[in-house]
Amino acid sequence: MTSLTRLDLFCRVVDNYGDIGICWRLARQLQREHAIAVTLWVDDLVSFRRICSAVEVTADTQLQAGVTVRHWRSMDGVFTADDVADIVIEFFAVDIPPAYLQAMRARAVRPVWFNLEGLTAEEWVEGCHGLSSTHPQLGLIKHFFFPGFTAKTGGLLLEAGLPQQRRAFQADAAARSAFLAALGLTPDETAARLVSLFCYPHAPVAELLAAWQHDVTPTTCLVPEGVAADAVQAFLGKAAVAGASATHGALTVRVLPFVPQDDYDRLLWACDLNFVRGEDSFVRAQWAGRPFVWHIYPQDEQLHHKKLRAFLQRYADTLPALSELSLQWNGAGNSAASWPALWTAYREQMPAMQAQAEAWQQQMLALGDLAGNLLRFAATPR
Numbered sequence: 425m426t427s428l429t430r431l432d433l434f435c436r437v438v439d440n441y442g443d444i445g446i447c448w449r450l451a452r453q454l455q456r457e458h459a460i461a462v463t464l465w466v467d468d469l470v471s472f473r474r475i476c477s478a479v480e481v482t483a484d485t486q487l488q489a490g491v492t493v494r495h496w497r498s499m500d501g502v503f504t505a506d507d508v509a510d511i512v513i514e515f516f517a518v519d520i521p522p523a524y525l526q527a528m529r530a531r532a533v534r535p536v537w538f539n540l541e542g543l544t545a546e547e548w549v550e551g552c553h554g555l556s557s558t559h560p561q562l563g564l565i566k567h568f569f570f571p572g573f574t575a576k577t578g579g580l581l582l583e584a585g586l587p588q589q590r591r592a593f594q595a596d597a598a599a600r601s602a603f604l605a606a607l608g609l610t611p612d613e614t615a616a617r618l619v620s621l622f623c624y625p626h627a628p629v630a631e632l633l634a635a636w637q638h639d640v641t642p643t644t645c646l647v648p649e650g651v652a653a654d655a656v657q658a659f660l661g662k663a664a665v666a667g668a669s670a671t672h673g674a675l676t677v678r679v680l681p682f683v684p685q686d687d688y689d690r691l692l693w694a695c696d697l698n699f700v701r702g703e704d705s706f707v708r709a710q711w712a713g714r715p716f717v718w719h720i721y722p723q724d725e726q727l728h729h730k731k732l733r734a735f736l737q738r739y740a741d742t743l744p745a746l747s748e749l750s751l752q753w754n755g756a757g758n759s760a761a762s763w764p765a766l767w768t769a770y771r772e773q774m775p776a777m778q779a780q781a782e783a784w785q786q787q788m789l790a791l792g793d794l795a796g797n798l799l800r801f802a803a804t805p806r
């Protein structure tokens with residue numbers, strides 16, 4: 425598309441897997457679909473390996489899926505103008521090494537420099553997306569790029585062909601069964617209402633499991649190892665390690681290993697309902713075209729409750745049972761309803777949830793994809 429052929433992406437893992445999850449997804453897509461030579465600088469290879477098992481945790485430099493991965497060990501380092509890429513992205517406002525910044529300045533043609541921000545449905549992002557600021561000492565210009573849910577934002581990460589792959593998988597009962605069998609599910613577990621559960625430790629998981637246990641319909645709940653460990657262990661009556669499962673009443677809980685990112689997509693596609701969290705799994709659930717419930721990453725001063733409400737306003741305006749359950753799930757509700765009542769109300773609206781999942785996906789597709797939008801922005805003369 426342009427003469428912008430090299431890109432450096434700087435990622436710090438603050439906690440969990442979302443930081444590296446998003447950067448890894450973006451890096452692969454830029455390389456695969458846009459033939460950009462991407463270097464991903466990441467400070468935590470152990471977390472990276474959890475979502476990409478081929479990662480060598482001791483390597484300074486390695487090639488993974490066509491992306492050069494550099495272990496970002498410190499803020500020191502020696503960089504020349506030739507080391508600097510055409511596009512430089514700092515993810516979530518990380519500070520990049522001072523010597524790299526100096527090298528950016530020394531470059532004959534300055535790189536296009538982005539701060540890639542976190543996803544929020546709040547309205548203010550529309551006014552901030554694409555704004556720039558000038559580095560006070562170095563005179564370098566940095567652009568603020570916001571993912572989002574409207575045409576005035578950068579859109580969502582989405583790989584080419586994903587909606588088609590998703591539809592083909594969901595239309596292929598044999599592929600679904602084979603995928604689930606490979607994860608250890610029995611045919612009975614596969615035939616039940618299938619739910620994936622990915623959340624932070626403070627979610628009221630025990631209450632939700634109890635509601636499913638006493639439900640009229642059999643449910644199989646799939647939980648990645650290490651997630652909601654206390655509630656899952658209490659339900660299982662044994663260690664919540666991958667492969668463990670137990671059935672009480674109408675509910676079977678099965679612990680899954682953490683799977684590679686592409687398999688996690690298939691898991692979301694295979695389930696009837698997905699509980700997701702943070703940013704990346706939240707977006708993947710939207711591309712799965714299935715009902716989902718979001719556990720938002722907690723922030724100081726309950727800032728996350730504001731963000732949750734902003735999203736629910738856009739997504740669940742006509743789905744009160746989803747709003748109510750979501751607010752309670754996130755500790756933001758004031759409903760007097762019990763968990764069985766919240767669940768029953770939700771369950772009764774499942775057809776409407778399913779219709780909204782599809783309609784929302786069409787709405788999001790119209791925004792283009794974040795990687796393409798970012799490259800177009802970078803290539804626009806200004």
Ligand SMILES: Cc1cn([C@H]2C[C@H](O)[C@@H](COP(=O)(O)OP(=O)(O)O[C@H]3O[C@@H](C)[C@H](O)[C@@H](O)[C@H]3O)O2)c(=O)[nH]c1=O
Nearest residue numbers: 439440441442445475682683684685688702703704705
């Ligand atoms: C459960 C599972 C997830 N994953 C991937 C999907 C995602 O890329 C990643 C999980 O990332 P998330 O869904 O974003 O949730 P998360 O909670 O792991 O990540 C984050 O949330 C952000 C908002 C914060 O900024 C981060 O600091 C971080 O906490 O792990 C797998 O690859 N396999 C799995 O089995």
